[in-house]
Amino acid sequence: QVHLVESGGGLVQAGGSLRLSCAASGRTFSDYAMGWFRQAPGKEREFVAAISASGSGTYYVDSVNGRYIISRDNAKNTVYLQMNSLKPEDTAVYYCAASEYYPTTYSPRYHSWGQGTQVTVSS
Numbered sequence: 001q002v003h004l005v006e007s008g009g010g011l012v013q014a015g016g017s018l019r020l021s022c023a024a025s026g027r028t029f030s031d032y033a034m035g036w037f038r039q040a041p042g043k044e045r046e047f048v049a050a051i052s053a054s055g056s057g058t059y060y061v062d063s064v065n066g067r068y069i070i071s072r073d074n075a076k077n078t079v080y081l082q083m084n085s086l087k088p089e090d091t092a093v094y095y096c097a098a099s100e101y102y103p104t105t106y107s108p109r110y111h112s113w114g115q116g117t118q119v120t121v122s123s
Helices: none
Strands: 003-007 010-013 018-025 033-039 046-051 058-060 068-073 078-083 092-099 117-122
Touching: 003 092, 018 033, 018 092, 018 117, 033 068, 033 078, 046 068, 046 078, 046 092, 058 068, 078 092
Parallel strands: 010 117
Antiparallel strands: 003 018, 018 078, 033 046, 033 092, 046 058, 068 078, 092 117
């Protein structure tokens, strides 16, 4: 339905900030809610944040609430994840995906997963 490509990951020091981008191709981007998930080595994929199709609604997992900000620019077909006050436990591959449902933390409700971008936070 849409093709998604994540970028912006890298190696950062604990307490630092990083801004991830998810670029979408296709003319129906604004029809979808968008979500960010992450997967650390040896762990299952975890929901991080979601944003409604219009951008008016956002939802975060408790562990990142107050530190992360999800946003979108429908004119640019892009969703962002601003990550502040990073902790070593934030280290993971971060993925974005699209959904017809909002809000949902249930990964099977998402589709069109990107390839992921690595975020590594050093202590």
